[in-house]
Amino acid sequence: xxxxxxxxxxxxxxxxxxxxxxxxxxxxxxxxxxxxxxxxxxxxxxxxxxxxxxxxxxxxxxxxxxxxxxxxxxxxxxxxxxxxxxxxxxxxxxxxxxxxxxxxxxxxxxxxxxxxxxxxxxxxxxxxxxxxxxxxxxxxxxxxxxxxxxxxxxxxxxxxxxxxxxxxxxxxxxxxxxxxxxxxxxxxxxxxxxxxxxxxxxxxxxxxxxxxxxxxxxxxxxxxxxxxxxxxxxxxxxxxxxxxxxxxxxxxxxxxxxxxxxxxxxxxxxxxxxxxxxxxxxxxxxxx
Amino acid sequence: xxxxxxxxxxxxxxxxxxxxxxxxxxxxxxxxxxxxxxxxxxxxxxxxxxxxxxxxxxxxxxxxxxxxxxxxxxxxxxxxxxxxxxxxxxxxxxxxxxxxxxxxxxxxxxxxxxxxxxxxxxxxxxxxxxxxxxxxxxxxxxxxxxxxxxxxxxxxxxxxxxxxxxxxxxxxxxxxxxxxxxxxxxxxxxxxxxxxxxxxxxxxxxxxxxxxxxxxxxxxxxxxxxxxxxxxxxxxxxxxxxxxxxxxxxxxxxxxxxxxxxxxxxxxxxxxxxxxxxxxxxxxxxxxxxxxxxxxxxxxxxxxxxxxxxxxxxxxxxxxxxxxxxxxxxxxxxxxxxxxxxxxxxxxxxxxxxxxx
Numbered sequence: 170x171x172x173x174x175x176x177x178x179x180x181x182x183x184x185x186x187x188x189x190x191x192x193x194x195x196x197x198x199x200x201x202x203x204x205x206x207x208x209x210x211x212x213x214x215x216x217x218x219x220x221x222x223x224x225x226x227x228x229x230x231x232x233x234x235x236x237x238x239x240x241x242x243x244x245x246x247x248x249x250x251x252x253x254x255x256x257x258x259x260x261x262x263x264x265x266x267x268x269x270x271x272x273x274x275x276x277x278x279x280x281x282x283x284x285x286x287x288x289x290x291x292x293x294x295x296x297x298x299x300x301x302x303x304x305x306x307x308x309x310x311x312x313x314x315x316x317x318x319x320x321x322x323x324x325x326x327x328x329x330x331x332x333x334x335x336x337x338x339x340x341x342x343x344x345x346x347x348x349x350x351x352x353x354x355x356x357x358x359x360x361x362x363x364x365x366x367x368x369x370x371x372x373x374x375x376x377x378x379x380x381x382x383x384x385x386x387x388x389x390x391x392x393x394x395x396x397x398x399x400x401x402x403x404x405x406x407x408x409x410x411x412x413x414x415x416x417x418x419x420x421x422x423x424x425x426x427x428x429x430x431x432x433x434x435x436x437x438x439x440x441x442x443x444x445x446x447x448x449x450x451x452x453x454x455x456x457x
Numbered sequence: 458x459x460x461x462x463x464x465x466x467x468x469x470x471x472x473x474x475x476x477x478x479x480x481x482x483x484x485x486x487x488x489x490x491x492x493x494x495x496x497x498x499x500x501x502x503x504x505x506x507x508x509x510x511x512x513x514x515x516x517x518x519x520x521x522x523x524x525x526x527x528x529x530x531x532x533x534x535x536x537x538x539x540x541x542x543x544x545x546x547x548x549x550x551x552x553x554x555x556x557x558x559x560x561x562x563x564x565x566x567x568x569x570x571x572x573x574x575x576x577x578x579x580x581x582x583x584x585x586x587x588x589x590x591x592x593x594x595x596x597x598x599x600x601x602x603x604x605x606x607x608x609x610x611x612x613x614x615x616x617x618x619x620x621x622x623x624x625x626x627x628x629x630x631x632x633x634x635x636x637x638x639x640x641x642x643x644x645x646x647x648x649x650x651x652x653x654x655x656x657x658x659x660x661x662x663x664x665x666x667x668x669x670x671x672x673x674x675x676x677x678x679x680x681x682x683x684x685x686x687x688x689x690x691x692x693x694x695x696x697x698x699x700x701x702x703x704x705x706x707x708x709x710x711x712x713x714x715x716x717x718x719x720x721x722x723x724x725x726x727x728x729x730x731x732x733x734x735x736x737x738x739x740x741x742x743x744x745x746x747x748x749x750x751x752x753x754x755x756x757x758x759x760x761x762x763x764x765x766x767x768x769x770x771x772x773x774x775x776x777x778x779x780x781x782x783x784x785x786x787x788x789x790x791x792x793x794x795x796x797x798x799x800x801x802x803x804x805x806x807x808x809x810x811x812x813x814x
Contacts, residue, residue: 260572261517262776269772276766385711389583392576427591434584438577442567
């Protein structure tokens with residue numbers, strides 16, 4: 170019984186971390202149709218932002234939940250203004266340019282921070298489930314994921330900003346005719362996607378450590394989650410994370426973490442073959 | 458200078474430069490230079506494999522390094538088990554080709570679109586990287602070959618003359634072999650692309666729906682293109698395993714995949730000579746950057762010696778500023794130059810006629 174609870178927590182954690190690392194990409198890809206291959210590096214930058222801020226004496230909670238998203242959000246807006254805005258509608262080219270950006274950022278951070286892993290210790294200690302102990306930080310990550318998903322739902326569904334963003338992405342010309350400034354909406358949306366990636370990177374930094382090439386580990390997972398999820402941002406991310414996170418964690422439990430990851434990737438390839446439009450292309454179509 | 462003269466000019470140039478290079482280099486250059494040039498030739502074959510798939514077939518494959526790595530690993534494993542290189546060489550071409558065919562069948566007959574295709578091929582590369590990387594234990598062996606995980610497989614036996622195990626290909630022989638193979642690949646692809654098959658795959662790249670309405674099955678043609686590209690990449694992988702007598706999982710890595718794409722982008726999609734130029738140029742740049750290892754801890758010198766940083770800038774700059782790539786852009790400039798000259802009345806040709814000539 171204790172083992173079942175422990176396993177359930179771990180599965181939930183796998184789902185939560187997948188959802189966290191994917192949701193920034195889901196916004197950028199799902200709403201703007203931009204393939205951001207530098208997504209993993211946004212996560213990496215979030216991790217570094219949190220660690221650097223903490224080392225300057227900022228409280229770890231503030232540096233994770235405030236500093237990292239703000240810093241990466243600003244970087245995102247700069248990237249949108251200097252590179253992405255010239256490439257809207259050219260999906261393959263956005264893919265290539267952002268891959269260049271990803272290499273650029275890896276090189277830059279290697280030169281600045283060196284090639285070693287830096288970490289911060291996870292706060293919140295551990296707690297007991299029967300004969301097992303598990304980290305309290307696990308529950309924190311799950312909570313953050315829930316709050317972020319709920320927050321996106323509220324913003325997209327309930328606020329004027331969300332309405333403008335959704336309208337602009339559906340028909341930029343019509344939105345412009347109604348007085349919206351589409352370039353600004355694009356820049357802000359990209360910035361928000363980047364900020365959420367920065368948040369995710371910072372929240373996961375105590376678990377995985379941070380090093381310049383960590384983005385590679387994230388990018389494929391988040392991509393297949395977003396693509397497996399399909400067009401709808403929230404329901405897509407949540408449903409795909411649930412499916413892949415469960416597969417990943419159960420396979421990890423049965424074999425090794427490496428094959429857990431391989432199982433995840435293989436499952437994703439099969440899913441794309443069966444449902445080319447993603448899960449929300451067939452189910453939860455009316456979801457957000 | 459229209460496309461056809463450009464083509465013929467390129468063809469002649471490649472032939473002459475190639476043969477001169479093949480004959481002269483080992484006589485004139487030091488052995489380490491010959492070794493360096495050999496790897497350029499091998500990588501150029503890899504570049505050509507993507508030039509075919511992406512440049513002419515219009516299939517963006519982010520996982521060309523998967524076939525390259527499979528070829529190298531197949532050769533290494535077969536070599537340890539067999540000891541005579543004829544069959545390992547054939548396997549190193551056949552296995553990646555079969556793998557490409559299976560993957561291609563899965564993707565093209567599933568009608569998976571461009572972007573998803575990129576993501577799937579990327580994912581396959583990562584799966585291979587992760588799997589091979591985790592085979593470090595002694596229990597992971599295929600016959601007499603230990604996979605070695607992240608340590609890779611060292612001491613791979615070199616190719617030998619078919620049927621004679623004692624007569625192995627030495628470093629200089631490897632140069633001749635790689636350069637010869639590159640020339641053969643180049644001219645082979647020229648021939649393939651000039652054939653009916655080549656015209657059809659370009660037609661499909663230009664407009665898949667129209668090609669289908671004309672009665673061609675794009676899925677089958679794409680699958681064939683993808684398979685040929687996979688086989689070529691596997692062959693390059695086999696030569697690569699020979700060159701360093703070593704393979705490791707980084708061969709499947711994203712950095713390797715990225716490089717191949719950068720070669721093709723820089724050189725130019727839709728040409729064969731472009732990716733070769735791009736490949737050799739970028740490889741040379743990599744070596745040059747690697748040679749200038751920073752002596753101090755000055756972070757600017759570190760940055761300039763940092764290959765990903767430089768590649769990133771190159772890739773972004775080319776996508777934004779020179780999206781067609783070097784060779785087609787230079788061709789355009791040549792054409793524009795010619796047009797200005799023919800517009801002068803002395804020539805008597807109207808610009809329109811000059812273009813058609």
